[in-house]
Amino acid sequence: MxxxxxxxxxxxxxxxxxxxxxxxxxxxxxxxxxxxxxxxxxxxxxxxxxxxxxxxxxxxxxxxxxxxxxxxxxxxxxxxxxxxxxxxxxxxxxxxxxxxxxxxxxxxxxxxxxxxxxxxxxxxxxxxxxxxxxxxxxxxxxxxxxxxxxxxxxxxxxxxxxxxxxxxxxxxxxxxxxxxxxxxxxxxxxxxxxxxxxxxxxxxxxxxxxxxxxxxxxxxxxxxxxxxxxxxxxxxxxxxxxxxxxxQNMYEIDVMFPVIERAMEMTGRRYGADPGDDVRFRVVADHVRSSMMLIGDGVTPGNESRGYVLRRLLRRAVRSMRLLGYEDRALPELFPVSRDLMAQGYPQLQADWERIATVAYAEEDAFRQTLKTGTTIFDLAADEAKSAGVSVLSGDRAFALHDTYGFPIDLTLEMAAEKGLAVDEDGFRRLMAEQRDRAKADAKSKKGKHAETGAYREIADELGRAVEFTGYEEVVSEGAVRGLIGADGSVISSAGEGAEVELVLDRTPFYAEGGGQLADEGVIELGNGARLQVLDVQSPITGLIVHRVKVLGGEVGLGTPAQALVDIERRRSISRSHTATHMVHKAFREALGETATQAGSENAPGRFRFDFSATGAVPQTAMEDVEARVNDLVLADLAVQAELMSQADAVKSGAMALFGEKYGDVVRVVSVGDWARELCGGTHVERSGHLGVVKLLGESSIGSGVRRVEALVGSDAYRFLAREHVIVAQLSETLKARPEQLPERIDDLLERLRSAEKEIEKVRLSQLLSAAGDFAARAVDLAGVSFVGEIVEGAGGGEARTLALDVRGRMPADRPAAVLVIGVQDGKPSVVAAVNDAGRAAGVSANDLVRAAATLLGGKGGGKDDVAQGGGTDAAKVAEALEAVRGAISAR
CATH class of the missing domain: 3.30.930.10 (Bira Bifunctional Protein; Domain 2)
Incomplete structure (x- = not known):
């Protein structure tokens, strides 16, 4: 009972x-x-x-x-x-x-x-x-x-x-x-x-x-x-x-206060010593428990509704620990404590712990990065406001914290209030609205390194028409230099060897990055013998294709004839990835439903990533089905065709339009057989069989409601599978098992290893505790107090605490007694002091003893008069710390 x-x-x-x-x-x-x-x-x-x-x-x-x-x-x-x-x-x-x-x-x-x-x-x-x-x-x-x-x-x-x-x-x-x-x-x-x-x-x-x-x-x-x-x-x-x-309050009850006690151990601060710290300890205890229970019932962190509440609770807990002086990951230390306290009433917490912990710890990792940069910026802004004699943090500062550093506005409001500042929320909301209004324009902005739009516009006006893209039909084409932009962003007439400039041809086979497809690379050879390496290709304004080039030799000038040569192998490899993306997209919609819509992609040589909408992780069986479906159609060697048609006809044909982009009256529709049809301006293979093989590497979350699949195509996929085959063969040989038996055999080995580790830990702890009697017998008298002080190599904080309490229990209860155990594990000292009732009556405090030792060890500690715990960073001073405690008892 x-x-x-x-x-x-x-x-x-x-x-x-x-x-x-x-x-x-x-x-x-x-x-x-x-x-x-x-x-x-x-x-x-x-x-x-x-x-x-x-x-x-x-x-x-x-x-x-x-x-x-x-x-x-x-x-x-x-x-x-x-x-x-x-x-x-x-x-x-x-x-x-x-x-x-x-x-x-x-x-x-x-x-x-x-x-x-x-x-x-x-x-x-x-x-x-x-x-x-x-x-x-x-x-x-x-x-x-x-x-x-x-x-x-x-x-x-x-x-x-x-x-x-x-x-x-x-x-x-x-x-x-x-x-x-x-x-x-x-x-x-x-x-x-x-x-x-x-x-x-x-x-x-x-x-x-x-x-x-x-x-x-x-x-x-x-x-x-x-x-x-x-x-x-x-x-x-x-x-x-x-x-x-x-x-005194709900935070101190049996299912909450142990979280505060663990937070005290981690931070070295004491609950009850400072009103501000007390609030932070309570926030930690409450929010850790609430977050754990919410995740247990299926809530995941997000930017809206329930997910936002959970995210806010988790982040407030993490930030409170930082305000208490703890900079490391806190939730992996605190969540298990709350789980053990609440599991008696809610056993499903134990059963579903892996998922709960994964969700919580991932959110902390993301927020720690946000806090790392954003807090510094906020403090500077707050100090500037106070120095200027104003009591309101401007809307543009709050917006910069949100837009650049990922600070949610409610966190900025809380931090400002703690510093006695208000926030111009109206200004923040206005800037947020302006950002949304220009989002589409920003997506199409130039990618040039220095140039302003004016320089591109000047060249486009001089050219008088759009640059002709010939890359769908050829990878080598003739043209002429029609524009140059220098490193300072201005229009220039020539550039010499070693210079990096942006170059415009009147016609080019080079594909400019867009629609998830990376830009082509290659060379441009000029009629005067100059040779240019193409590093990147962009389309900063409509109708203009700009090559970022390095002049390898000779001089480039306006009007010079040019031959553009695309890196054929790179182009083919990227095209295979792009076609594979279309096929994977279609297969996921078949497997998961029409809501699995593409939300982004990157088509690179030999590999691609594909983002799509999903409410949760994709089951492994669905991943296997998608991969099998795509490779079946690769073997079917379907024709890949591109057609120009009106947007209305494209929609009637079942083609998908992605990302909410604006399309012209005439659009390009890419079809893989009669199966997958999408509006697409990218380059593709001629037949699905050219992909060779598609291998899905795995899927993960990249944000609320968005999953990412990464995959290999062609020779990259083949090499990956070949390496896997070799690894499987080696494992089969080593473990003397057939490939299909490997999972079971490895699971068995891991279980035996875990069991062995547990037995070793039991033996080690038993050996450690067996020394308690010897330690108690070695007690010395310090001004009327029986004192045991021991340095134990290999003991962590928990073991040092168990040992200290065991030794105290073996000492006579009618005589003042104090025990100090300093454990050293992986070069990190932990300090635990335990004092009996008679010792406390004689004026000895475990809290004071721990502080005396931890200070010398470069750390902090605290607790109650009967038991206290702390730690430090300087294991070289453990003997000195022990002597300091002896001196403190003798001089009381």
């Missing part, structure tokens, strides 16, 4: 109490709810709404549940008060047309006041105050009857506090709260608005009215009575837990 007062014990007692009263135990619903008015389940009654609204007939008349909930409107207040948290557990009992006010009041009062030995919570009646709706005299009478309390202990409150509705027409009714008086230290006597003093632990909703014309929380019409009277109650598990556990 769970220890009395733990969260698990509270859950158990609540459910057992109501099961004994004929209630059906209903499991918690997932946090995600199919309700347009809610992001997440935010109350215990949400899963029962269809019953309360009369939309469905309940399969039971009485129910009890422990419902996980998330409320996010008060994220900024988390940690600043003792009441605000995002994730919480709501213990509720419900009656659907069965018992009403009397039954709800009797059942609640019985559980709250019943002695712990009888299965109740054992709260003192003298500290409990029922509250009622001021216009509900029936409830007053029922509370008197159930509790025997005098009239002045039953508090009358108005609609705002004690009338419940869903905020829309439908069921509603008066409610009663059970308030717990925490004493005068938390507020004035009789001030029932002082929530820290008169803490609401349970709300009993008496659903009896049919509401209409709901205008606000306190302004509505009562159309009449409900056909059936219902009961909806909610008891806050966290609030009852911190009362029963004698804690």
């Amino acid at each position: 769970d220890p009395v007062g733990t969260s698990a014990d509270i859950r158990r007692r609540f459910v057992e109490h109501f099961e004994a009263a004929g209630h059906t135990a209903v499991p918690s619903a997932p946090l995600l709810v199919d309700d347009p008015n809610l992001l997440f389940v935010n109350a215990g009654m949400v899963q029962f709404k269809p019953y309360f609204l009369g939309q469905e007939t309940p399969p039971y008349t009485r129910a009890v549940s422990i419902q996980k909930c998330v409320r996010t409107p008060d994220i900024e207040d988390v940690g600043k008060t003792t009441r605000h948290g995002t994730f919480f557990e709501m213990c509720g009992n419900f009656s659907f047309g069965d018992y009403f006010k009397a039954g709800a009041i009797d059942l609640a009062w019985e559980l709250v006041t019943k002695p712990i030995a009888d299965g109740g919570f054992g709260l003192e009646e003298s500290k409990l105050y029922p509250s009622v709706y001021e216009e509900d005299p029936e409830a007053v009478d029922l509370w008197r009857k159930a509790t025997g309390l005098p009239d002045d202990r039953i508090i009358r409150l108005g609609k705002k506090e004690n009338y419940w509705s869903m905020g829309v027409p439908g069921p509603g009714g008066p409610c009663s709260e059970i308030l717990y008086d925490r004493g005068s230290a938390y507020g004035a006597d009789g001030d029932f608005n002082a929530e820290d003093r008169y803490l609401e632990i349970w709300n009993l909703v008496f659903m009896q009215d049919e509401l209409s014309a709901v205008r606000s929380k306190e302004d509505f019409d009562i159309a009449g009575s409900l056909p059936k009277q219902n009961i909806d109650t909610g008891m806050g598990l966290e609030r009852v837990a911190f009362l029963l556990q004698d804690k």
